[in-house]
Amino acid sequence: MPSSYATHPEAREIVFDFLEGYDVLGAFWMTVKLTALSALGSLVWGTLLAAMRVSPVPLMRGFGTAYVNIVRNIPLTVIIVFTSLGLADIFGVTMGAPDNFDVQGFRLAVLGLVAYTSAFVCEALRSGINTVPVGQAEAARAIGLSFSQVLRLVVLPQAFRSVIGPLANVLIALTKNTTVAAAIGVAEAAYLMKEMIENEAQTLAIGAVFALGFVVLTLPTGLILGWLSKRLAVKR
Amino acid sequence: MTSVLYDAPGPRAKRRNALFTVIFLVLLALVAWWVWQTMDDKGQLKWDLWEPFTTSEAWTTYLLPGLGDTLKAAALAMIIALPLGAVFGIARLSDHRWVRLPAAWVVEFFRSIPVLLLMLFANEVYARSGSVGSEDRPLYAVVTGLVLYNASVLAEIVRAGILALPRGQTEAAYAVGLRKGQTMSSILLPQAVTAMLPAIVSQLVVIVKDTALGGVMIGFTELLNTRSTLAANYANVIPSFIVVAVIFIVLNFILTSFASWLERRLRRSKRSTGAVLHEDTVEVNPAAVDGSYGSGAGGAFGGTV
């Protein structure tokens, strides 16, 4: 960042003085990485949870329900801090990086975000499953498909298409939720913002820069996925 | 328990399900055993770490005041955000461009900024304007941040609910001579709110949880914040986190249980209210309200879950 302003010292001093020496773009890149990996993870785990919640095995249904209802009701901060304080420090789950805290913190944050976000993905998917007409599943069963085939081949593909809108909301929420990873020292946008606010005087200007960054990240996501959800909606 | 997703199990399927159950049970038991064993090894189960929570002082000095602030902020935010969300949701459906567009911008803007930042801004603005005393400022800032964000989300929920109502509802209202405002307030909004109750409740749960964001940055003395003071005193970090997590789970469980009771009442009262609309249209979905599914949901897999 600083080099690009170096040629216009007076502009730098007036407007972007507080940005000097801080890697704002790098911090947002960390936010993007956290978001992307957590989104992938929660899509997988959330789908599995949804499958459990509609499965023929009562115990799995119970587990899915209990998981979602417990995880959704705990503040994300508690979950993220617990991945580090509990999982890593007490249980020794160091995510393959026992000697590198930067990598470990990042992976733990992704794990925490996945654990939390997948509960919301599961619920969105479940409502999607509810939109698939009964006849579809009945027809699938009539031609002899098993539970997993009904789910994989008939119900879920339709369910996914109908819940792109809700999933977009979950993704946007996830993007903003990555700020909580600062609690275990992951150097993403909110972490840098705290550091800058502690060192510089222009609290409002710093806040505005980071607010803008998040608008830039989340608005296109919403617009693109909103357009996709209209295009891919199952016409009935 | 049968479902449209799978046939009633025959002898083979029953055996297979039993096998799955056993495997799953063994896995769960192994995990539980490992958790217990490790906690014990690391000395986290020692009674003197947990003993403070049986004293009244731990509650009256730390946890209850924190819980009180959490509840106060959450309740205020809910009470303000709900009507505000309804207003913005309706404004986005207005026939007038000059109402619709600004409402849309406001909603989209506040939806895309992290709540933490909104709280920070509010805190700074209140501090500069000098209109709020320093004792109340954290509460005001937290409530403002929560209201701005959650009213935007609630606006979207209300809008989706109204849009999902059958067109005939509006037409019938006009046909009997109701005006636009009357149609909205006595026909559309009540049905939309009832149908969207699960989504609204999930958002209320979010409000309760997000009060915790105010503790770290602007020193709001909510539950997580007083927890750290408690842990510094009793040197029991892990147990204190577990206790606070349980408090949040119980709190939100009460909230969702109340909401599902309310929803059942509203639905039972008249078939048409809310039942016009399938829950499928619910955008941010209802975990809490299991069992509410199926009342009038024509094409849905009612009773599956």
Place this chain on the structure above:
Amino acid sequence: MKLRKVTAASAAVLALALSATACGGDDSKDSDSAATAGGGGKIKVGIKYDQPGLGLKEPDGSFSGFDVDVATYLAKELGYEPGQIEFVETKSADRENALARGDVKFIAATYSITDERKQKVDFAGPYLLAHQDLLVKTDSDITKGTDLNGKKLCSVTGSTSAQNVRDTIAPKAQLKEYGGYSECIAALQSGAVDAVTTDDSILAGFAAQDKYKGQFKLAGLKLSNENYGVGVKKGDTETLNKINTALEKMVSDKSWQKAVEANFGPANYQNEPAPTIGNIVK
């Protein structure tokens, strides 16, 4: 009929909301004067709530620690009885802002005097000279700063102690960051990290807690000089001078020594002698 019920309910909610905002408006007026009031009113003082030995909120709701004793003495010199003092928690990140906004009259909260901070607030004192140090397990073999390379270390997110380690003392150390020192101490106890670093005064307080007694020791490295000052609002020279006079008096009438013994004695912390006002040890 039922529809009307729902409408009535929403109307009730709206009314509640309005009344809630209305009372909010009322009680905001009178509380503003409290922070700046002198004479018969209350005085607001910023301290830490979660640092045993320095500033701690006790289970009975009272406050204890060296910073608390200093703050109480200073308030008395400014004309406030202990009953008129209202302690406010000022977290590290919020200290400068709390002073600038006038939330508190002064801050005694392990507040090191640095050049950056001096641009935003004025400092009275120093009243204590502390050093960055390491807290390690009793059987640890870490004896000097460079021993830390390749070791695991814990400190509070964004703190200067953490930066010191990263930049100068041991760049190859692994640094874990948490929101509070209690979390770091828990990590040290479970063996997840080899040392916790921050000011020795803070570490001593934690090491002396009943549940940790005998488990940890200070490495005694003096990795930096931390001159604890009393923060006052920038430009508030009157308060600044009064506090400086009061601090001198506190040392000369032996109250300072008493506070040190009462708070650091149990922690077995070898403190530096009382610093002279304005003498900042670099």
